[in-house]
Amino acid sequence: MDAAGYASVAGGASEERSADLVLSGLRKTYGGVVALDGASLACFRGETHGFVGENGAGKSTLVRVLSGAVEPDAGTITLEGQALRLSSPADARAAGIATVFQEFSLIPHLGVAQNLFYGLEPRTKLGRISTRGLERAAADAFAAHDLRPLDPGRPVGELRLAERQLLEILKALLREPRVLVLDEPTSALLPEQVEWLFQTVRRYADGGGIAVFISHRLAEIQTLCDRVTVLRNGANVGSAPVADLPESALVELMLGRKLERFFPTSLPHERVRDETICEARGLSAPPDLHEIDLDVRAGEIVGIAGLEGQGQGTLFKALFGMRPANGSVTVRGRVAHLATPRRALKSGIGLVPEDRASQGLCLTLSVRDNIALSSLRTVSRLGLIDRRRHRELVDRAVEQFSIRLGSPQQPVSSLSGGNQQKVLLARVLATSPSLLLLYDATRGVDVGTKTEIYDLMHEICCGGVGIVFYSTDASELANMADRVLVLHDGRIRAQLEAEEMTEANIVAAAVGGRGTP
Amino acid sequence: MSVLTAYVVVVGLVVAGTLYTPGFSGIGQLRTYAVQASFIGLVGLGQTLCILTGGIDLSVPAVITGSAVMTSILCHGDSARLAPVIVLVVCLAAVAGVVNGIGVAYANVPPIIMTLGMGGVVQGLMLVYTKGGISSFPPPALARFVVGRTLGVPHLLWFWAAIIATGAVLLAVTPFGRRLYAIGANREAALIAGVDVRRMLVAPYVVSAVGAAVTGVLLMGYNGQAYLTMGDPYLFASAAAVAVGGASILGGSGNYVGTVAGALVLTVLSALLIVFSLGAGWLLITYGAVLLTAALLASVRVQRR
Known part of the structure; x- marks a missing residue:
């Protein structure tokens, strides 16, 4: 069936009773960029409604509209027959809409209990906030929702990412909302926490709530x-019972075309050569990283897995000269002095960092300036930038990475997320690194671009580069890597190869169950 | 405001002045505006670089005054001493600039605090050194150079033209310039892209201090004397010129050609205020308003993103 066929599912699914939450004809433009182009959403009480779309499809704008953070240019919102005007987050709260955002709304230096009941604090007779009442209420809230209790007085800023995310969800539930919007709530959670979330959301919906669930993870x-x-380019392209839309059909609807395949098909060992590119011995950066030995061969993709905060970040920083570390690193047989990122680049190591916007790109500068930033010396003669070489470097990169743009002079911020990521890759690869470090390089990138990045990784490896690839997505590692190292507590806990390198084993080894040798 | 707009404003102001007083745009007047603007412009190069990286140099007035005072005292009217004294003054200014730069880049002191403190130290040293009084005049060679002309154009303008060309090239087509923009746009990303952020961050403060020192010497020649408040107008003027020239006060965008336009706008504006018989108070109000407007515009632009 083609995409158009699924779209007709939406038209065919005429509901017998009218929906309880209806968003229709929503439009929003940001200075000429159309974010929502007539998007709509219809949800019933008692149901959990999934909401998907590629990056830039307008999902986050729609969530912002629902939470009152953004007012649409046109369109209506109706909740249980009543028209709503959401001009501020306070309006949304008053209407009974609670949103759990990707960016956290907790106040870091306030305690767990204070955050949970912010604005709803139990008071003493004199109107003072009762600390004891607050702590008791927090303990009750954890118990009522089957959560392991946290110290109610502990500042939220000291909590781990996953704990903060759980707290955020609990905080929303405590407001007993009529609509619960969850925007990518699982990306920070462990598998058993995801399971808890699912049960909680089901219970909430069974109790007559409307749950809207946004996730990149189609499973x-x-x-x-x-x-x-499904949203595409700010408009609906389909809406149907989940059972009628298998994952492949969902992807097709999101992309608007058929995705032939996801990962490169060629067998990995064709590209791996028996030549060591990088050899790290006893790499330690206490207290986060201990005695890591790492070998990367030419053409090899070494996957790094692990739960959040098990030393992956430190390993990458140590390899790229951003964190002082003990131990030795050699690249193509030469000792690499990794005092600064600059030295690391000179030694032949390149890094695509975690956060594109804050660490990766100079968003206000042009595509051209960004691509050439790490290779300014090679395009210069006598201290001046040679315009011809500069242009050639940029044009070559734009073509090789099929970066879709109007002109290389346009600011990077005007490109889509996927194309921005390609600009970043282009900048790093323009330095011709021997070893490429990819830190979650496909996070927040749409499905289509992901496939392009996988193909590029494959192509780069065929050229003899070694890649160290950290990903939070185990299926990505299972499909792309030649070996996977699982980190735990700053040490390599398991190495998975060949047949044992499955998604399930990677997850199990990270969590510490099966698959641990 | 774009660079082009700034130049249009310059022309607009000159035309406005001419309509009010026909003599406003006489050749001699225009020459005077350009010479006065050149002082702002010379200080403005360093200020442009500092602001591009998201910083600012507040020690400019103290360095201008300090270098002028030192030159006048050490030369004591003797032209033969001029060259070595200038070398000494410029070297001392460079030291002050390096200290500013190291404080900002390596010790992570906010630029406003670092350069404010440095300005205080320089000013204090000067007071200690002069015991509060100066009675001196520039060496004749300096005065001759400053008022002299070649091919009908004042030497100061030739000198400024050379600085403009250097500044424009430096920012537009050297790796140094492109890296400065990268640091201003996103310091962390620049670091990861292999830019030696710390070492690069020292340079703008050195350029600024040296530029201020040279300006101080030339200004003393132009005024015929050094005095303890002579540098004061140039902090406001240089920062406002950068802002009027289209740079973002928050770093990452702007260029020296814009600052040149900004210097011209401010100079003609102050001449216009004099024509309208409005005093120094109004000049300050105008500078302040211009700077605040530029900062507001930059901030609005960032929030829109």
Whole structure:
């Protein structure tokens, strides 16, 4: 069936009773960029409604509209027959809409209990906030929702990412909302926490709530949701019961075309050569990283897995001269002095960092300036930039990475997320590194671009570069890597190869169950 | 405001002045505006670089005054001493600039605090050194150079033209310039892209201090004397010129050609205020308003993103 066929599913699914939450004809433009182009959403009480779309499809704008953070240029919102005007987050709260954002709304230096009941604090007779009452209420809230209790007085800033995310969800639930919007809530959670979330959301929906669940992980949509709505370019392209839309069909709807395949098909060992590119011995950066030995061969992709905060970040920083570390690193047989990123680049190591916007790109500068930033010396003569070489370097990169742009002079911020990521890759690869470090390089990138990045990784490896690839997505590692090292507590806990390198084994080794040798 | 707009404003102001007083745009007047603007412009090069990286140099007035005072005292009217004294003054200014730069880049002191403190130290040293009084005049060679002309154009303008060309090339087509923009746009990203952020960050403060020192010497020649408040107008003027020239006060965008336009705008504006018989108070109000407007515009632009 083609995409158009699924779209007709949406038209065919005429509901017998009218929906309880209806968003229709939503439009929003940001200075000429159309974010929402007539998007709509119809949800019923008692259902969990999945909401998917590529990056830039307008999902986050729609969530912002629902939470009152952004007012649409046109369109209506109706909740249980009542028209709503959401001009501020306070309006949304008053209407009973609670949103759990990707960016956290907790106040770091306030305690767990204070955050949970912010604005709803139990008071003493004199109107003072009762600390004891607050702590008791927090303990009750944890118990009522089957959560392991946290110290109610502990400042939220000291909590781990996953704990903060759980707290955020609990905080939303405590407001007993009529609509619960969850924007990518699982990316920070451990598997058992995701399981808790699913149970909690199901219970909430069974109690007559309306849950809207946004996730990049389509498998989660399939497991949790009753119905799903797909957004593309700011408009709906389909809405149907989840059972009618298998994952492949969802992807097709999101992309608007058929995705032939996801990962490169060629067998990995064709490209791996028996030549060591990088050899790290006893790499330690206490207290986060201990005695890591790492070998990367030419053409090899070494996957790094592990739960959040097990030393992956430190390993990458140590390899790229951003964190002082003990131990030795050699690249192509030469000792690499990794005092600064500059030295690392000179030694032939390149890094695509975690956060594109804050660490990767100079967003206000042009595509050209960004691509050439690490290779200014090679395009210069006598201290001046040679315009011809500069242009050639940039044009070559734009072509090789099929970066879609109007002109290389346009600011990087005007490109889509996927194309920005390609600009970043282009900048790093323009330095011709021997070893490429990719830190979650596909996070927040849409499905289509992901495939392009996988192909590029494959192509780069065929050229003899070694890649160290950290990913939070185990299926990505299982499909792309030649070996996977699982980190735990700053040490390599397991190495998975060949047949044992499956998604399930990677997850199990990270969590510490099966698959641990 | 774009660079082009700034130049249009310059022309607009000159035309406005001419309509009010026909003599406003006489050749001699225009020459005077350009010479006065050149002082702002010379200080403005360093200020442009500092602001590009998201910083600012507040020690400019103290360095201008300090270098002028030192030159006048050490030369004591003797032209033969001029060259070595200038070398000494410029070297001392460079030291002050390096200290500013190291404080900002390596010790992570906010530029406003670092350069404010340095300005205080320089000013204090000067007071200690002069015991509060100066009675001196520039060496004749300096005065001759400053008022002299070649091919009908004042030497100062030739000198400024050379600085403009250097500044424009430095920012537009050297790796140094492109890296400065990268640091201003996103310091962390620049670091990861292999830019030696710390060492690069020292340079703008050195350029600024040296530029201020040279300006101080030339200004003393132009005024015929050194005095303890002579540098004061140039902090406001240089920062406002950068802002009027289209740079973002928050770093990452702007260029020296814009600052040149900014210097011209401010100079003609102050001449216009004099024509309208409005005093120094109004000049300050105008500078302040211009700077605040530029900062507001930059901030609005960032929030829109």
